[in-house]
Amino acid sequence: MSSExxxxxxxxxxTGSGAGLGRAYALAFAARGAKVVINDxxxxxxGDGSSTKVADQVVDEITKNGGIAVANYDSVLDGDKIIKTxxxxxxxxxxLINNAGILRDKSFVKMSDNDWNIIQDVHLKGSMxxxxxxxxxxxxxxxxxxxxxxxxxxLYGNFGQAxxxxxxMGLIGLANTLSIEGQSSNISTNVIVPTAGSRLTEGIVPPDxxxxxxxxxxxxxxxxxCHDDCQENGSIIESALGWAGKCHIVRSNGVILRKNxxxxxxxxxxxxxxxxxxxxxxxxxxxxxxxxxxxLMGVVDKLxxxxxxxxxxxxxxxxxxxxxxxxxxxxxxxxxxxxxxFRYLYESNDNFSVFPTYYVxxxxxxxxxxxxxxxxxxRDDINLAGAVxxxxxxxxxxxxxxxxxxxxRVYFQDILDKGRHAFVLIKHETYEVDSGDKISEGQIxxxxxxxxGFGGKKKSIHEIPSYEMxxxxxxxxxxxxxxxxxxxxxxxxxxxxxxxxxDPDVAKMVGFKQPIQHGLCSLGFSVxxxxxxxxxxxxxxxxxxxxxxxxxxxxxxxxxxxxWREGNRIHFQTTTVETNTPVITFAHVDLKDIxxxxxxxxx
Numbered sequence: 001m002s003s004e005x006x007x008x009x010x011x012x013x014x015t016g017s018g019a020g021l022g023r024a025y026a027l028a029f030a031a032r033g034a035k036v037v038i039n040d041x042x043x044x045x046x047g048d049g050s051s052t053k054v055a056d057q058v059v060d061e062i063t064k065n066g067g068i069a070v071a072n073y074d075s076v077l078d079g080d081k082i083i084k085t086x087x088x089x090x091x092x093x094x095x096l097i098n099n100a101g102i103l104r105d106k107s108f109v110k111m112s113d114n115d116w117n118i119i120q121d122v123h124l125k126g127s128m129x130x131x132x133x134x135x136x137x138x139x140x141x142x143x144x145x146x147x148x149x150x151x152x153x154x155l156y157g158n159f160g161q162a163x164x165x166x167x168x169m170g171l172i173g174l175a176n177t178l179s180i181e182g183q184s185s186n187i188s189t190n191v192i193v194p195t196a197g198s199r200l201t202e203g204i205v206p207p208d209x210x211x212x213x214x215x216x217x218x219x220x221x222x223x224x225x226c227h228d229d230c231q232e233n234g235s236i237i238e239s240a241l242g243w244a245g246k247c248h249i250v251r252s253n254g255v256i257l258r259k260n261x262x263x264x265x266x267x268x269x270x271x272x273x274x275x276x277x278x279x280x281x282x283x284x285x286x287x288x289x290x291x292x293x294x295x296l297m298g299v300v301d302k303l304x305x306x307x308x309x310x311x312x313x314x315x316x317x318x319x320x321x322x323x324x325x326x327x328x329x330x331x332x333x334x335x336x337x338x339x340x341x342f343r344y345l346y347e348s349n350d351n352f353s354v355f356p357t358y359y360v361x362x363x364x365x366x367x368x369x370x371x372x373x374x375x376x377x378x379r380d381d382i383n384l385a386g387a388v389x390x391x392x393x394x395x396x397x398x399x400x401x402x403x404x405x406x407x408x409r410v411y412f413q414d415i416l417d418k419g420r421h422a423f424v425l426i427k428h429e430t431y432e433v434d435s436g437d438k439i440s441e442g443q444i445x446x447x448x449x450x451x452x453g454f455g456g457k458k459k460s461i462h463e464i465p466s467y468e469m470x471x472x473x474x475x476x477x478x479x480x481x482x483x484x485x486x487x488x489x490x491x492x493x494x495x496x497x498x499x500x501x502x503d504p505d506v507a508k509m510v511g512f513k514q515p516i517q518h519g520l521c522s523l524g525f526s527v528x529x530x531x532x533x534x535x536x537x538x539x540x541x542x543x544x545x546x547x548x549x550x551x552x553x554x555x556x557x558x559x560x561x562x563x564w565r566e567g568n569r570i571h572f573q574t575t576t577v578e579t580n581t582p583v584i585t586f587a588h589v590d591l592k593d594i595x596x597x598x599x600x601x602x603x
Contacts, residue, residue, distance in 0.1 A: 016100030018054030076126030179234030332524025340537030363428030417456030
């Protein structure tokens with residue numbers, strides 16, 4: 001049996017905790033060792049009246065059960081007074097549950113300014129004021145857990161609740177930004193969307209159904225989001241009746257409404273393409289504004305390419321089958337000893353699948369097997385044999401078929417002058433020939449050594465953003481030794497036969513003491529470690545990756561992958577054990593869901 005989750009030593013403030021959900025949260029925290037500030041103005045569900053009685057009753061209930069609690073009767077608009085109660089009584093604050101709320105339901109046409117303003121004040125401004133007062137304490141102690149309470153009315157709308165819906169959706173926007181701003185200080189911010197029997201829902205839902213909406217069924221979800229073991233941040237969790245699920249704001253893939261970058265968008269083009277604009281069958285979610293902006297830059301790429309009116313397409317075609325997929329998995333260290341990896345090594349396995357980084361090999365092949373680089377750069381002084389892989393991005397858009405005819409198209413994006421070296425940005429897309437479906441897309445940053453210093457720009461709008469790893473001890477670490485033949489094996493399975501990875505003379509010619517391992521081979525090891533640890537090895541949960549190759553790996557060295565979970569994003573850094581040198585940095589894998597196996601939890 002797993003150990004009991006406790007909150008000993010933690011100080012929790014719960015607003016609106018005199019009844020309903022807030023009371024359930026407060027009692028649950030206190031029962032597990034937390035010291036609790038019970039805040040409640042004692043007003044009715046419409047915000048009228050006040051009383052100290054409801055807060056005092058909850059404090060009495062907690063203390064009679066052996067817990068520790070104090071009362072606070074201030075409005076959430078005086079959030080600084082609420083937080084001061086915690087500081088005066090307990091010397092600190094660790095967790096803030098923004099739960100207080102009222103209703104002023106009216107149809108929009110009958111809604112007065114006061115009906116609107118009071119709801120914004122209590123729900124949105126009140127949560128902001130209390131959080132703003134707690135924020136300096138969280139930052140100073142490098143720790144804090146914040147919960148905002150939203151509503152189904154925000155996510156789905158509800159007649160007569162325009163004021164309430166707007167305020168509750170505002171809390172989601174506030175949480176999205178605070179989850180980013182607080183990350184460096186170890187402050188987590190999440191949103192709960194509860195459906196429970198409370199002062200706000202009594203008389204609104206049928207009595208029999210209201211009785212089943214027990215607040216006690218939601219309290220454990222909120223407590224988990226506030227526990228040290230929970231790494232969730234920036235998430236929207238909906239819960240009711242003992243059920244819980246994560247909500248995302250997603251966007252359709254959309255469609256480009258003009259042919260090239262110099263064309264306008266016409267009203268008729270919008271009409272004719274509207275079904276594609278609103279098609280949510282392949283909707284996607286972006287974790288950050290930077291990612292969404294990077295995706296939009298892909299539109300600029302396509303429009304710019306169209307405006308150039310070039311007839312030349314840089315692409316290569318390949319055919320692979322299950323044997324190729326298995327050999328690739330073996331070349332990145334997969335083993336039949338690990339039950340999570342058997343699906344990649346045996347074609348008759350019920351879950352046989354292609355490891356998701358397999359398509360990463362096609363980008364470099366297409367870039368260097370075509371004349372893309374030479375034609376785009378128009379420079380004869382660049383030594384292609386001396387090129388090294390600097391960074392890699394890959395997103396898998398559809399389940400990778402176990403065998404297929406594929407075509408990879410590559411596009412030159414930019415060249416950057418980084419002093420001694422030139423960095424070339426290349427976009428790649430891989431399509432299944434028979435269906436025409438795009439399976440993956442990505443970006444290569446190729447480093448051409450000695451080709452810099454030409455007076456070019458140092459930044460590009462096409463660069464995909466990178467993120468530093470969290471400043472805490474890794475959540476998981478996996479160590480695995482590579483083989484001295486690793487690069488020799490990988491070059492044959494991947495098709496990347498660059499002699500830099502096997503010929504000592506070529507390696508010395510470009511500045512290395514001996515042949516180095518492919519960066520993509522080392523990346524395959526690391527992504528395997530991430531997928532095994534946080535997705536039970538399930539390739540279907542892989543979304544995308546981004547990594548920087550900082551230093552070379554010598555075949556035979558031992559790789560250590562340190563991993564940090566932030567929601568569905570797994571940051572990782574790979575180091576060679578023998579030299580304690582980081583070789584893959586600014587790296588992360590985004591997963592569609594988290595599924596930590598029992599095998600991983602014992603590592």
